[in-house]
Amino acid sequence: MVANRKVPETGQAPAPVRALRLGVNIDHVATLRNARGGLHPDPLRAAHLAIEGGADGITAHLREDRRHISDADITRLKNELTRPLNLEMAATDEMLQIALRHVPNACCLVPERREERTTEGGLDVQGAVKTLKPLIAKLKDAGIRVSLFIEPDIKTIEAASKVDADIVELHTGKYCHLALEHDAAGVASELERHRTAASAGASAGLEVHAGHGLTYNTVQPIARIPEIVELNIGHFLIGEAIFGGLSMAVRRMRVLMDEAREALSVQRGR
Ligand code: PXP
Numbered sequence: 527m528v529a530n531r532k533v534p535e536t537g538q539a540p541a542p543v544r545a546l547r548l549g550v551n552i553d554h555v556a557t558l559r560n561a562r563g564g565l566h567p568d569p570l571r572a573a574h575l576a577i578e579g580g581a582d583g584i585t586a587h588l589r590e591d592r593r594h595i596s597d598a599d600i601t602r603l604k605n606e607l608t609r610p611l612n613l614e615m616a617a618t619d620e621m622l623q624i625a626l627r628h629v630p631n632a633c634c635l636v637p638e639r640r641e642e643r644t645t646e647g648g649l650d651v652q653g654a655v656k657t658l659k660p661l662i663a664k665l666k667d668a669g670i671r672v673s674l675f676i677e678p679d680i681k682t683i684e685a686a687s688k689v690d691a692d693i694v695e696l697h698t699g700k701y702c703h704l705a706l707e708h709d710a711a712g713v714a715s716e717l718e719r720h721r722t723a724a725s726a727g728a729s730a731g732l733e734v735h736a737g738h739g740l741t742y743n744t745v746q747p748i749a750r751i752p753e754i755v756e757l758n759i760g761h762f763l764i765g766e767a768i769f770g771g772l773s774m775a776v777r778r779m780r781v782l783m784d785e786a787r788e789a790l791s792v793q794r795g796r
Contacts, residue, residue, distance in 0.1 A: 635675065671692045687731070
């Protein structure tokens with residue numbers, strides 16, 4: 527039975543709450559792999575595990591400097607994933623050609639600076655209408671949904687609508703940073719900015735996503751914003767996986783080592 531929902535004064539029932547999808551960003555599995563230049567740990571394997579754990583989609587950022595995800599990763603992800611691939615990329619010609627070659631389910635356009643550690647700040651949509659509009663049109667013509675990673679700001683939402691984006695992804699980085707600093711007033715004001723932006727985005731016909739820096743401690747207030755239908759989370763989940771899964775990996779290594787020693791003892795007649 528459906529639980530009784532409070533009917534407002536107008537007599538209109540509130541709109542049903544839409545499901546909230548989780549896109550798992552696997553960039554930092556590749557960061558770890560690249561630290562040694564080999565094949566392990568494999569981001570595709572991580573993607574399969576994330577899906578097994580409940581991810582609705584996989585996000586990967588192909589940076590211009592290829593510091594984590596590589597072109598070969600994108601080929602494998604696109605060919606082998608059982609869930610939608612969201613390709614994060616800079617709005618450049620090189621990346622456009624790559625996206626058109628692979629045709630991911632969605633492209634999220636992000637600002638990119640080589641010296642940054644991660645995507646700092648949202649896309650300057652107002653200042654780039656002329657370049658974004660044709661690039662977005664080409665992606666959409668190829669059947670790719672286009673998302674813009676933006677600050678939770680009304681003017682930027684209006685610009686996103688003007689360039690015909692399908693989706694806006696609200697940058698939650700500042701909110702998460704203020705939460706880490708225990709700045710309650712700052713957190714409240716950032717959350718309000720997200721609520722206002724999400725509502726404006728939905729009213730403009732844009733699908734609203736959010737992400738960056740989200741953790742177990744910061745996810746719920748964002749998940750309670752009804753217009754947001756997808757969260758993209760990476761660094762924290764990959765970091766937590768070390769703690770959630772490390773003891774299992776060490777146990778398995780211990781078993782393999784002990785088995786080998788046991789075999790050696792048997793071989794030498796003890
Ligand atoms: N969304 C976008 C557009 C991003 O660029 C990133 C970082 O790559 C994320 C979400 C995920 O951020 P985090 O790794 O901090 O969870």
